Amino acid sequence: MKKRMLTLILTVLLTASAVLIVVIFLFPIYWVVLSSIRPYGSLFTTKFELIPSEVTWEAYTWLIFESKFFLWLRNSLIVSILTVVFTLVLVIPSAYSFSRFKFFGKEKFLYGYLVFTQFAGGMGIAGLIALYAILAYLNLLNSLFVLALIYAAGGVPFNTWLLKTYFDTIPRDFDEAALVDGASYFNLIVDVLLPIAKPGIATVAIFSFMGAWGEFILAQTILSPENYTLPVGLYSFVGQFETKWNYFSAMAILFAVPVVVMYLLAQRYLQMGLAMGGVKK
Numbered sequence: 001m002k003k004r005m006l007t008l009i010l011t012v013l014l015t016a017s018a019v020l021i022v023v024i025f026l027f028p029i030y031w032v033v034l035s036s037i038r039p040y041g042s043l044f045t046t047k048f049e050l051i052p053s054e055v056t057w058e059a060y061t062w063l064i065f066e067s068k069f070f071l072w073l074r075n076s077l078i079v080s081i082l083t084v085v086f087t088l089v090l091v092i093p094s095a096y097s098f099s100r101f102k103f104f105g106k107e108k109f110l111y112g113y114l115v116f117t118q119f120a121g122g123m124g125i126a127g128l129i130a131l132y133a134i135l136a137y138l139n140l141l142n143s144l145f146v147l148a149l150i151y152a153a154g155g156v157p158f159n160t161w162l163l164k165t166y167f168d169t170i171p172r173d174f175d176e177a178a179l180v181d182g183a184s185y186f187n188l189i190v191d192v193l194l195p196i197a198k199p200g201i202a203t204v205a206i207f208s209f210m211g212a213w214g215e216f217i218l219a220q221t222i223l224s225p226e227n228y229t230l231p232v233g234l235y236s237f238v239g240q241f242e243t244k245w246n247y248f249s250a251m252a253i254l255f256a257v258p259v260v261v262m263y264l265l266a267q268r269y270l271q272m273g274l275a276m277g278g279v280k281k
Contacts, residue, residue: 032249032252032253033249033253034052035245035246035249036059036060036246036249036250036252036253037052037055037056037057037059037246037250038052038054038055038056038246039054039056039058039246040244040245040246058246059244059246059247059249059250060250060254062247063247063250063251063254067247068228068233069233069251069254071226071228072228072229072230072232072233073230075144075227075228075229075230076212076213076229076230076231078144078148079144079147079148079151079212079219079229080148080208080209080212080213081209082144082145082148082149082152083148083151083152083155083208083209083211083212084205084208084209084212086148086149086151086152086153087151087152087155087156087159087204087205087208088201088204088205088208090152090153090156091156091159091160091163091204092163092189092194092201093189094156094160095159095160095161095162095163095164095166095167096164096167096189096193098110098160098164099164099167099168100167100172100175110160110161110164128217128218128221131150131218132221132222135222141222141223141224142222142223142224142227143222143227144223144227146222147218147219147222147223148212150218151208151211151212151215151218152208155207155208155211158207159204159207159208162200162203162204162207163197163200163201163204166197166199166200166203167193167197167200170193170196170197174192174193174196175188175192175193178191178192199268202266205266206262206263206266209259209262210259210262213230213258213259214231214259215229215231216231216232216235219231219232220232220235230251230255231255233251234248234251234252234255237251
């Protein structure tokens with residue numbers, strides 16, 4: 001009886017703790033949604049309301065019909081889709097090479113590539129200034145195409161490693177059978193391995209899309225207002241003396257929707273890709 005009571009108490013405590021953690025993590029999202037549908041002036045009152053007494057869709061109406069939201073959305077979609085395309089074109093052959101071929105210094109080269117990328121990312125403002133100077137010299141500033149190419153190049157090491165570990169889980173018998181039947185390496189990858197590796201490829205595509213979709217610093221540095229992406233457009237709502245937080249919150253909600261939808265649609269592939277990609281053969 002005593003043991004059963006202790007088990008019940010432990011279950012109640014764990015359940016309450018889990019609920020509390022969920023509430024803590026979801027409350028900021030709820031507050032952003034709440035801020036987007038409340039009148040601007042009511043955001044600064046001392047009265048706390050979990051359910052607003054007054055609801056308005058003014059912020060969403062302004063965003064859709066009067067702001068540059070759809071221009072920023074178009075630019076973000078262009079950059080993100082191009083980033084995914086460039087990433088897959090670069091990563092698939094390199095991941096296959098690291099997975100299937102043996103050459104001198106393969107492991108050292110792969111891990112060194114990863115370390116170098118982290119070192120380059122840590123250069124911060126110095127690296128950003130150098131990149132800006134190079135792009136300015138080559139007259140490549142304010143280009144969505146170039147921005148997507150930079151995003152893709154920056155993600156090549158990690159995505160190559162991720163997809164390589166997924167290719168490692170695919171038996172080499174498929175390769176040998178296809179090559180015996182006269183298939184080229186191109187046909188082998190496209191017709192045989194890619195259909196099997198859909199979860200791994202979907203994982204790489206989602207990571208690439210989300211990275212490009214949410215990146216702010218580089219986009220703000222090299223793009224002009226007519227080519228702003230959604231993160232830079234969102235930041236433009238922050239004024240020096242005043243910020244309309246209801247507009248900002250509504251924009252944040254609309255900004256997050258495509259990523260959430262994409263994740264929900266590809267959740268099964270993403271989970272399989274991460275699980276299989278984490279298995280070292």
